[in-house]
Amino acid sequence: MFGDNEFSMTIPLIYRRWDVAGVKPGCVSWNDTKGMPASKHYILLWRRFMLLVTIALAALPLPAQQTPIAIVGAHVIPISGPEFDNGVLVVQGGKIVAAGPASSTKIPENAQRINASGKILMPGLIDSHSHIGSPAGGDGSAPIQPDVRVLDAINVRDARIQKAQAGGITTANVMPGSGHLLSGQTVYLKLKDGRTIDDLFIHLADGRIAGGMKMANGTNSRRQPPFPGTRAKSAALVREQYVKAEEYRDKIRKAAGDASKMPPRDLNMEALVEVLDGKRVVQFHTHRHDDILTVLRLANEFHFKVVLHHVSDAWMVAEQIAAAHVPVSLIVIDSPGGKIEAKDASFFSGAALEKAGVLVGFHTDDPITDSRLLLRSAALAIRAGMSREKALYGLTMANARILELQDRIGSLEPGKDADFILLSGDPFSVYTHVLETWVEGVKVFDRSDPKDYLYAVGGYGASHDQDGMILDDEEKEEQ
Amino acid sequence: MRRQTFVFACLALAAAPVLLEAQLAVRGDKLYTMSGAPINDGVVLLRGGKIERAGPASQVSVPSGYKLLRAKVITPGLVDAHSTVGLTGYLNQPQDQDMLEKSAPIQPELRAIDAYDGRDRLVGYIRGFGVTTIHTGHGPGALISGQTMIAKTAYDNVERATIVPIAMVAATLGEGARAETGKSPGTRAKMIAMLREEFIKAQEYTKKREKPATDKDKDKDKEPPARELRLEMLARLVKGEVPLLVTVHRANDILSTIRLGQEFHLKIVLDGVAEAYLVLPEIKTSGYPVILHPTMQRSDSETENLSMITATKLRDAGIPFALQSGFENYVPKTRVILFEAGIAAANGLSFEEALASITSSAAKIIGVWDRVGSIEPGKDADVALYDGDPFEYTTHCTGVVIDGQVVSTASN
Numbered sequence: 001m002f003g004d005n006e007f008s009m010t011i012p013l014i015y016r017r018w019d020v021a022g023v024k025p026g027c028v029s030w031n032d033t034k035g036m037p038a039s040k041h042y043i044l045l046w047r048r049f050m051l052l053v054t055i056a057l058a059a060l061p062l063p064a065q066q067t068p069i070a071i072v073g074a075h076v077i078p079i080s081g082p083e084f085d086n087g088v089l090v091v092q093g094g095k096i097v098a099a100g101p102a103s104s105t106k107i108p109e110n111a112q113r114i115n116a117s118g119k120i121l122m123p124g125l126i127d128s129h130s131h132i133g134s135p136a137g138g139d140g141s142a143p144i145q146p147d148v149r150v151l152d153a154i155n156v157r158d159a160r161i162q163k164a165q166a167g168g169i170t171t172a173n174v175m176p177g178s179g180h181l182l183s184g185q186t187v188y189l190k191l192k193d194g195r196t197i198d199d200l201f202i203h204l205a206d207g208r209i210a211g212g213m214k215m216a217n218g219t220n221s222r223r224q225p226p227f228p229g230t231r232a233k234s235a236a237l238v239r240e241q242y243v244k245a246e247e248y249r250d251k252i253r254k255a256a257g258d259a260s261k262m263p264p265r266d267l268n269m270e271a272l273v274e275v276l277d278g279k280r281v282v283q284f285h286t287h288r289h290d291d292i293l294t295v296l297r298l299a300n301e302f303h304f305k306v307v308l309h310h311v312s313d314a315w316m317v318a319e320q321i322a323a324a325h326v327p328v329s330l331i332v333i334d335s336p337g338g339k340i341e342a343k344d345a346s347f348f349s350g351a352a353l354e355k356a357g358v359l360v361g362f363h364t365d366d367p368i369t370d371s372r373l374l375l376r377s378a379a380l381a382i383r384a385g386m387s388r389e390k391a392l393y394g395l396t397m398a399n400a401r402i403l404e405l406q407d408r409i410g411s412l413e414p415g416k417d418a419d420f421i422l423l424s425g426d427p428f429s430v431y432t433h434v435l436e437t438w439v440e441g442v443k444v445f446d447r448s449d450p451k452d453y454l455y456a457v458g459g460y461g462a463s464h465d466q467d468g469m470i471l472d473d474e475e476k477e478e479q
Numbered sequence: 480m481r482r483q484t485f486v487f488a489c490l491a492l493a494a495a496p497v498l499l500e501a502q503l504a505v506r507g508d509k510l511y512t513m514s515g516a517p518i519n520d521g522v523v524l525l526r527g528g529k530i531e532r533a534g535p536a537s538q539v540s541v542p543s544g545y546k547l548l549r550a551k552v553i554t555p556g557l558v559d560a561h562s563t564v565g566l567t568g569y570l571n572q573p574q575d576q577d578m579l580e581k582s583a584p585i586q587p588e589l590r591a592i593d594a595y596d597g598r599d600r601l602v603g604y605i606r607g608f609g610v611t612t613i614h615t616g617h618g619p620g621a622l623i624s625g626q627t628m629i630a631k632t633a634y635d636n637v638e639r640a641t642i643v644p645i646a647m648v649a650a651t652l653g654e655g656a657r658a659e660t661g662k663s664p665g666t667r668a669k670m671i672a673m674l675r676e677e678f679i680k681a682q683e684y685t686k687k688r689e690k691p692a693t694d695k696d697k698d699k700d701k702e703p704p705a706r707e708l709r710l711e712m713l714a715r716l717v718k719g720e721v722p723l724l725v726t727v728h729r730a731n732d733i734l735s736t737i738r739l740g741q742e743f744h745l746k747i748v749l750d751g752v753a754e755a756y757l758v759l760p761e762i763k764t765s766g767y768p769v770i771l772h773p774t775m776q777r778s779d780s781e782t783e784n785l786s787m788i789t790a791t792k793l794r795d796a797g798i799p800f801a802l803q804s805g806f807e808n809y810v811p812k813t814r815v816i817l818f819e820a821g822i823a824a825a826n827g828l829s830f831e832e833a834l835a836s837i838t839s840s841a842a843k844i845i846g847v848w849d850r851v852g853s854i855e856p857g858k859d860a861d862v863a864l865y866d867g868d869p870f871e872y873t874t875h876c877t878g879v880v881i882d883g884q885v886v887s888t889a890s891n
Contacts, residue, residue, distance in 0.1 A: 333810050333811040334775075334813070334814050334815055334818060335569070335601060335604055335605075335811040335812055335813045335815065336569060336600065336601075336604065336811075336812070337569030337570055337571060337600070337601065337810070337811070337812040338569070338571050338807065338809045338810030338811055338812035339570075339809065339810055340570050340571075340572065342810050343569060343570060343600075345810075367779065368809075368810055370775060370777070373775065376872055379872035379873055382872070382873050383872060383873045383874075383875065428872055428873055429871060429872070430821045430822065430825050430870050430871055430872050431824070431825045431870075432825075433825070457786055457787040457788050457826060458778055458785050458786035458787055458788075459756070459784060459786040459788070460754070460756075460757065460784045461784065462778065462783075462784065462786070463778050463779070463783035463784065464783075
């Protein structure tokens with residue numbers, strides 16, 4: 001990696017940081033200096049020193065945006081209240097400082113002003129179900145794998161993360177697939193331009209990394225043994241594991257902090273206990289009306305927090321979902337079918353759920369629908385009768401609540417993360433483009449930048465992993 | 480071909496006497512005829528399954544006895560230049576998937592009319608969004624997968640639905656045509672070699688079949704070769720009677736297609752063509768029209784470089800093109816050209832250019848411009864009605880008329 005000393009000394013520091021970030025301990029040999037002339041030995045030492053320096057630099061947290069920024073003149077859709085014209089959004093340190101009409105909102109004197117007149121400003125979109133970053137969860141060994149964390153399997157350089165930014169998505173629930181009854185722990189990511197996946201994590205107050213638990217029922221998880229062959233068997237296998245988890249939790253409670261009485265550590269059980277304790281929401285893939293009711297039955301039996309995902313037949317059982325006070329994360333697909341369970345999927349589900357009083361968020365299920373077109377999904381729900389207000393809510397606050405991040409994201413309110421987007425027109429017009437996407441006060445997508453435009457519309461190389469150049473902007477900010 | 484068309488025409492006429500009596504008028508704030516400038520407050524009179532007259536309301540009055548439908552916007556019935564609906568059922572189970580026979584790589588003798596299911600839910604589904612004519616049939620996924628056909632979406636019965644029983648022969652070049660390990664074709668070069676061999680056989684077959692039998696030949700017991708369905712169809716390709724629809728995405732595969740087309744003087748229609756923008760001059764010179772991939776098609780594998788602005792680049796290069804719903808092997812089971820054109824309109828095409836890509840241009844490229852694709856006297860009475868800009872997400876298709884018959888008044 002550092003084979004050519006001169007090269008390593010002359011390339012910009014930023015690239016060396018890239019390289020070092022990819023070095024595993026042990027990759028650099030420490031036993032190759034025997035018989036070397038002193039000068040060469042010195043150079044090697046210097047290289048090692050620089051290596052340590054760069055590792056130290058790389059480990060520093062990214063500097064937060066410090067100078068206040070004021071986005072002025074836009075029509076603002078704050079979600080937390082009525083829309084207003086000629087708005088001002090002030091952000092500093094990655095947080096929203098103020099959001100309101102120009103007439104009543106103070107702009108700090110040292111603020112960098114960005115004119116957004118003629119544009120629409122709204123919170124960054126939240127995708128409550130996505131597979132960007134090419135994640136893989138559980139393997140083929142078992143139908144229930146709570147120990148598996150999708151955060152261990154995400155390609156942070158996946159071009160689809162850039163495309164999601166181009167679609168105005170600032171937070172995504174990245175999930176393992178639906179081929180298991182339980183395919184692992186999901187992760188809620190901030191779509192920053194990250195060097196490592198850690199840059200994208202959301203840390204909760206207790207230090208844990210925010211994420212849910214992916215479960216599924218219906219046909220996708222029906223396979224050859226040890227996977228279930230029927231729906232009843234699917235539910236039985238799930239119940240068996242949750243009963244075990246309850247017993248495991250009870251042992252921990254009984255131990256009351258006495259280490260000698262604690263049960264042996266079991267990663268599967270520990271993860272399920274988080275679910276039982278309400279610390280990890282179950283994000284449950286389900287389509288058919290009876291499968292939806294099975295999810296509600298299981299959640300009721302084991303008292304876990306659950307969100308229904310996809311929910312093709314939602315419109316058939318909207319009342320039952322409402323009665324259970326369970327939210328829905330909805331996919332909108334261009335035509336019904338493609339699999340038996342989706343044969344009755346309809347644009348109408350959003351309207352039916354709204355009428356029943358269900359909390360409805362939208363998702364892309366990228367690659368099933370395109371992250372660049374999440375606004376479109378909500379617009380098609382409006383086409384079939386959903387209100388504009390609830391459609392906007394479904395792209396932002398509803399999804400924030402589905403991820404239990406409603407105190408941090410989902411609306412333009414002081415104290416929340418400075419995640420927002422600028423649009424060229426009405427959010428639900430086909431002719432509207434996402435112009436800019438900002439995450440925690442840092443612009444991560446700009447349609448007028450040719451590099452970003454490539455991700456927005458596609459073209460040669462638009463699906464290739466991003467390269468080190470992505471850090472250019474960051475480097476500028478540091479200087 | 481002519482005989483088949485005639486048989487279908489007879490069947491169609493026999494099934495349609497009721498429709499011929501229908502008299503209908505549609506009036507819209509904006510009427511896009513696609514045969515002239517848009518008309519404000521336009522009226523179209525439909526009679527006997529055909530368009531009788533179209534023009535501004537000030538010039539075209541609605542005669543008594545005509546049922547009147549009103550809308551904000553009226554367009555010709557939409558023409559989907561390439562679909563597999565009717566062969567790829569919406570359940571996506573083995574029993575409703577008839578677009579691909581995998582027993583051999585080259586099967587041009589497979590007729591689409593023997594597989595089309597007009598009752599499949601997706602036919603009605605796309606009809607609800609204004610699609611009145613579809614070019615459908617065998618899909619991508621084999622070197623030559625079979626024939627395509629053109630149908631009206633109004634009819635359950637294939638004989639009634641069909642307007643062109645053999646429209647094109649569907650071929651695929653690139654990853655989609657690769658056979659399983661150990662079988663041919665396993666490489667791109669092999670694909671072309673196999674096709675060249677077939678077309679040479681077809682040329683020889685044509686020569687032998689069409690050579691006038693002389694007495695001398697008879698003496699030598701030289702009868703023309705026996706009919707072979709496969710070679711018969713290939714012969715029609717090399718004679719230029721039927722176009723070869725080649726689904727191809729990568730730039731180098733597009734060039735291979737053009738090379739093959741020129742060697743055998745094939746009438747080629749380029750289909751999919753994700754990387755068309757890399758070889759625009761070559762496509763332009765070839766004279767081959769393009770049926771472009773859906774604007775919202777997933778970008779992966781061979782289509783990883785597709786772009787939402789390719790339509791604008793084809794326009795700028797002066798290459799005739801249409802949009803398509805394409806083939807989908809999962810959810811959603813079909814796309815809807817109305818939506819695909821909308822995204823193209825949002826990414827550089829003008830409204831009318833995008834509309835042309837799913838009406839007039841589509842009809843021209845698939846060879847049915849004499850019947851559909853515009854609102855002109857004498858053409859089929861196919862129109863679609865909307866309560867606003869047809870491309871807007873929140874607009875509805877509020878009415879669909881096919882052959883003068885109102886087939887949908889739902890708000891979709």
